[in-house]
Amino acid sequence: MNRFLYYFIILNMIVNIVVEVPKILIDYSHQGAITSIIFALIIGASLTWIIIKLFRPFPGRSLPELLELYTPNWLNKLVLLYFSLNWFIAGSLSITTFTLLLKRFLTPEMSSYIILSSFVVLVSYGVLMKTRSLLNSMEIIMILNIPIVVFLIAKVYLDEAMDWDYVKVAMTYVNNWPNYSAVTAALYPLIGIVNIIIFNRYLISKMDMRLKQLFIVFLTGALILFTTFFIPLGYIGFGISENIQYPWILTSDSVRLKYGLIERFIFIFLLIFLSLSFLNITIHWHVAQKLFEAFYRSKKLIVKGKDLNPYLWLVLFWGITFLVAGRMTEYQLFLLGKYFFNQQPLFLIVLIGSLMLINRGAKKKWAKSAE
Amino acid sequence: MGKVGRMKQWILVLLLLSSTLLSACAFKDIDRRLFVSVIGIDPAEKMEEGFKVTLKIAIPFGAIKEASRPTFAYLSEEGETIGEAIRMLETHVDKVLELGHMKTIVVNEELLKGDLQEFMNYFVRRGDLQMIAYVTAARPSAETILRVEPKTEAPASISFYNFFGGTGTESPFIVTTYLFEFRRDYLGEGIDPVLPIMETNEDQSELIVNKSIVIGQKGKTLELDPLLTKQYNSLVHNASGFSYKVNKDGLQLLLNIDHIKMKFKIHSDNGKPSKVIMTINKVGVIGESNKLLSPKKLPYYDQLAEQTLSAKVRELLHKLQEEQLDPFGFGLRYRTTKLHTSNPYKIWKEAYPEIDFDVVMKINLKSTGVTE
Known part of the structure; x- marks a missing residue:
C-alpha cells in the first residue's frame, strides 16, 4: 500500500482522539459502546478495503474526473455537491471545536474571532497549495509529530495514577447491543481513506491492499479506538465521566510530567494535536475546494490568465465558518457533530455507489472501444 | 519583478504590520497579574451556609538576591459559593487573579464531613485550574495553615508544593492526592479517597504532614494515625x-x-x-x-x-x-x-x-x- 494512504488513515484516527468521538462513546458507555466499537472496526476496515479496490482500475484519476467521464451529468453534479458539503462541514466542525477548545484551555482571554482568523489564514494557505505539495507537507508534519504522539500516548498509558480497574469495570458493560450513534462515532476516525477521491490523482504506485495491510489498518484502528474510549476512564472514573465535556482534555490535564520542561502535560498535548488537526483541516478543505471547483467553475473569474475560483470558495468557507463559530454554543456544536456522524452511512453509500457506477460505466466504454 | 510579485510583497508587509495589533487584544503583562499559589476553603463564619475562601498569593519581586524571605499576600472573603467569593476577591485587588498556577487546594477538615460535590464542582468546571493540583485537609483551619510561612521556605518558592508529589521531601508518611484522583475516587463506586492532613506547630513556624484521612460517602471519615498512614501509603503508592x-x-x-x-x-x-x-x-x-x-x-x-x-x-x-x-x-x-x-x-x-x-x-x- 502506498505510504500516503497510511498517512491519511492514521492522521484521521489520531486527530479524532481528542474532541467529539470520545465524548460520544463515553456517553454511551453504559449502552453498548464496546460492541459498537467492535462493529465499527469491522465496517471501517472493510470499507477501506472496498474503496481502495474500487479505485484500483483508475490510477492517477480523481473522483470528479471519473464522474465526468463515466456518469450522467445530472448525477455527477449532485454527487459532487453532496461530497463537497461533507468535506467542508468536516473541516469547519474541526476548526470551530478547536477554537472553542483553545479559548477554554489555552488562551481564555482572547476573542474567539481572533483565534479563528489565525486558524483560517494558516489553513487557507495550505488549501491553496498544489495537491502534490500538500501531500509532501503532510508527510513532513506526520513524521515530525508521530513520535511525539506516541510518546504522549505512552505516557498516559504508563502513568502511575492511571487506575486500570475503572477500565475493567467499563469492560463489564460488554453485553449490550451496539448503538447507532456510538457506531457512527467510532466509525468516523476509521474512514480517513476517503480523502483518496482527490489525492488518487497523484498517487500511482502500489495502490493495492492485501491481507497484511488490512490487518495493519484493523490493528491500528483497534488500538486508537481503545485509547480513545478506555484510557480517559482510568483518569476520570467510570460512571461519572458522562458529564465531562472534553474527556481527553481532562485526561491530559491529569498527567504530570514530573521531570519535564513543562510540568503540565496538557499544553504539549494540545499543541501537538492542534498541529495535526491543522493538517487534517487543511486536507479536508483542500478536498472540499477541489470538489466545489469541479461542481461549479466560473469562466468570468479567470482574470488575465489567473484562476480566481479557489479564492471565491475560500472566501465562502471563511464567511460560513465565522458565522457558525461566532454563534454556536458548545452543546449545539456537539449536536451538529453528532448529526454529522449519524449521516455518515448515507455518505458511504453514495461514495461506494458512485464508485460502482463509475466501474460499470468504464467497463461499458471499454467494451465499446474494444469492438 | 512583475506586478504579481509586488502585490505579494505588499500583502506580506500588511500581514506583518497587522501582527502588531494582535498583542494588544488580550494579553495582560505579568505585572498586571497576581499568581494565586494556594487556595484554602473553610466553612463560612458570618453566614449559615457558605464558604470562606482564602488565597495565598505569591508577590513577584525583581531579583531573588534582594529578597531574604518569600513574600506573600493573603486575601479572604466569604460567599455562598466558592466562585462568588473569588469573584468578590477580584474587587479587592488591582490586578487579575491568575489561577492557572494554583497547585494546592487546602480544605478545612470539617468540610470533608459534608457534601463535597458542591465545591469540587467549581474546581473541575473551570478550564484554567489544573487537575494535577494537590488536595489536602487542614487542621485546625485552612486559613491558619495558609498563613504559615515555614522558616525553611526559600525565597521564590512555596513550601506547599514541595511536600507532595515527590517534588521535595519524599516520605512514606505523606500521602499525595491529586485533584483528579480525589474527584474520581470520591464520586466512583467501590473506592474511597485518602487526603493528607496538614497541621502546624504552636508558634506556626512549621507545616507538618504525617496523618491522613479517609473520606467515604455520606460524610463518613476516618483519620489514620502516622503509622497507619505509612502502611497505607507504602502499600498503595509504593512510597519509598x-x-x-x-x-x-x-x-x-x-x-x-x-x-x-x-x-x-x-x-x-x-x-x-x-x-x-x-x-x-x-x-x-x-x-x-x-x-x-x-x-x-x-x-x-x-x-x-x-x-x-x-x-x-x-x-x-x-x-x-x-x-x-x-x-x-x-x-x-x-x-x-x-x-x-x-x-x-x-x-x-x-x-x-x-x-x-x-x-x-x-x-x-x-x-x-x-x-x-
Missing part, C-alpha cells in the same frame, strides 16, 4: 523510604524497605465475595540493631519481620472494614470480575462487613547492612 521497627525477645531491628509490591485478589463463595487475599512483597536491608547480627540468619529475621508487619497491615484493614471504608478499592476490583447486569457493587456492599482478610507478607532482607 519505608522503615519499620521489629521487636522480639529483646532483639530490636529497624528495617529499611526500599521496594514494595502489593497485589490483592478477591475470592468468592457461592457468588459472594468471601475473602481478600493480599500478597505483599518487600525487599530491603536491616538498618539498625541492638545486637550482633549474623548474615546466615537472614531468613529468620525475614520471618520475624513478616509476623509483626502483617499484623500491622491486618490492623489497618480491620479498622477500615469496621468503618466500611475502602481506600484500597476492593469494591472496585470486585466490580471488574462480574458483568454489570449482576449488580456486583450491591453484593459487595452487603458482603464487605463480614469479609475475611488474608495477608501474605513476604519480606526479603538482602543484607544486614555494612556491619554484621
